[in-house]
Amino acid sequence: MTQSERVLVTGAGGYIGRHVVDALVARGQEVTAVVRPGSAATINSEARVVEFDLLAPSADFSVLLEPAPTAVVHLAWEAGFAHNAPVHMQKLSDHFRFLEAATEAGVQRLAVLGSMHEIGFYEGMVSAETPTNPLSLYGIAKDALRKSSTLAFGDRVALQWLRAYYIFGDDRNNKSIFTKLLEAAADGKSEFPFTSGAARFDFIHVAELGRQIAAVASQAEVTGIINVGSGTSVSLGEQVEQFIRDNDLGIALQYGAFPDRPYDSREIYGDATVIRELMAKDAAGVQGTDQR
Template sequence: MKVLVTGATGFVGQHLIPQLLARGHTVTAVARNPSKARGFDWYEHVHFIACDIYQPRENVFQFFGLPDVVIHLAWEGLPNYKELFHFERNLFADYLFIKSLVEGGARHLLITGTCFEYGMRNGCLSEDMPSLPGNPYALAKDTLRKFVEVLPQKQDITFQWARLFYMYGNGQNQNSLIAQLDRAIDSGDPVFNMSGGEQLRDYLPVEDVATKLVNLMEHPQCTGIVNICSGEPISVRRLVEQHLAQRESHIRLNIGYYPYPDYEPMAFWGDAKKFSSITGER
């Protein structure tokens, strides 16, 4: 299939594209920075378009090569979850971009959402729960999903909303937990400051997230909200300890140095049954 990937050089996009290519798909990769894109091994094997997708243009769907599938990953300003620009600017820019693609003929949309759409809930989170977003980022994402669901062409579209849980791996934001830990290890720091670490979260390597997104795309009968998760909770402290063992590091953990984030519940993870029942993958 011909697949358009926005946010191609982002954390997920850079890992998604090699997997699409490996499965024989033709990829049009879109990002603003061609210099960054040239640094990836996949660059020579895709049709790369350097542009601002939010810039108004005629015939958007045709401009991007009439793809069979649109995988929309792009979203500005992360990980600043609390900033108002998520719904003051990003929401409407993304909606108009998606609307233009659909009006031009796009018929298969896979758009990434966030587990934060579930709000401040503890426990196992399943797709049939009502959304209760508690920060501007989650509110904007959840509203975008609802906007797309009421497009006049909705009945003719395969619409997959992939709710991403937590990820780690190469290319992650430098302020994320594992990236900070790696930096401390590489710098030879004797101590790593962290929270109490008792939070339960749902983590996957970003490569596994990319695999799940490709599998979801290849199963168009699986529509609506789909959790992209492991389905297995792990404490933040245990995740850190596992990473230290993998890195063979003896850095000392300063547990409880930071307070727990106020925009996350204490213990939550995804229900993976919907994804597994369709794709056969855990």
Template sequence: MKVLVTGATGFVGRHLVAALLARGCQVRAVARREEPARELPWFDQVEFVAADVYAEALDVVALVEDVDALAHLAWPGLPNYQALFHFEHNLMADYQFIKEAVVAGVGQVLVTGTCFEYGLQSGPLDEQTAPQPANPYGLAKNTLRLFLEHLQREHPFTLQWARLFYLYGTGQNPTSLLAALDRAIDTQAPVFDMSGGEQLRDYLAIETASAYLAGLLSQREFNGVVNCSSGEPVSVRALVEARLRERGAAIRLNLGHYPYPTHEPMAFWGVAERLQTLLGAEHDA
């Protein structure tokens, strides 16, 4: 199986490429710049293409030639979830690129969505929960899914929409919680400022998430939405305390220093039953 991965040097992309190679897939990896890709361990094992998938001059037909599936991860501007460019630019640019790929003959497309498509709804969220996006990023992603579902009626293809929850690991945004905590540990800071830490979230290691995404790509008949999540709610405080134990650090937590975010509810997590049903057979093997 040959997979075209866009955003290949991003947080999710670099791990997905590795997961696909581990499965014996061929990979055509696409990113805007070659230099960051050369620093990744898989560079010599893939067909790397330096390209901007949003460029008007891009030859999409040539880019997707001979690929069996497209894993579209590229999405500029994160982690600014409130910016209007998510729907003013990214939405239509993504739709146009994916449409051209489908028209050129790509029959399977996996797109990474987001838990923010669910908006401010609380508790366990499964794929039957109606999306209610409450920020521009979630709105743009959910609208892209709707556009692509309409595109399927005119140009049939398999659409696998994987809603990512809270991923962590090597390559994550340096402003994210665990990255900031690791820096505090490395610099032997005496105190770590954080929120009250009582909010419940769904955390998933990036290696596990990328393995799930690679597994979904192998399920070539699956069409629809699936939560890429652990299915287990964990408090932010518990996550931080677990990392401190893991690293043998004794930083004092300054709980309540930051207010709770207003763009997400206090408690929500993904129901992972559909994901586990899809991938259960291979995990049991």
């Protein structure tokens, strides 16, 4: 475990954010959790909670960055499940402005949540060197934020780009297919319209993802693009059928009712070599070495 540091987490009231805060608190970090004004999210009581409109064009970041925390975990994003919502591009410059301000303020590490949707259509294992070709506004915005941040201040801060894949767990607090299955069961439905279910993805439980993100953000040696995920692929059909069994939902999937999304790969998963090594060293109380 690292010595206690001040860590600022944006998007702390979101689906992933609450688990990252929990993981950082468990590590003994001094956490400031930034949530949207009026947020009803339940945040770990050991974290300091600040309500702040991070993406407002007139936002004064000195409220959060003076004095500068040691690290920032930037998870805040709008409409993450609506991949072609215009807001992804409309807010892009606001994300950049915040990360630039954090760098200027003297933050030592920036851990920023990326997405497999930066890659676009791709078959097989994604490494840090895999070229990006995003096919949705969400993917384009994430990819642009990574590239612009790396170019503008990547040489002045330990920039950690956390490329996430498919996330499950805590399923009443997101907008995924798992949430929709729970809602369908609650409505008494016995069938659920589905895609072919054949595509294979890298699934990770949100609590484990939170631990991975916290481990990355708590050290400075591992930087650059870091795949946060399981490093294995499971078909969407298998994962959903298992979820139905685990939760005793009594729902049958109507395979083929919806077409597969044209920008989803038949199989895509992250190379988890770096995160596995980091987690192993972290568990042993040893800092990792530079794996940029």
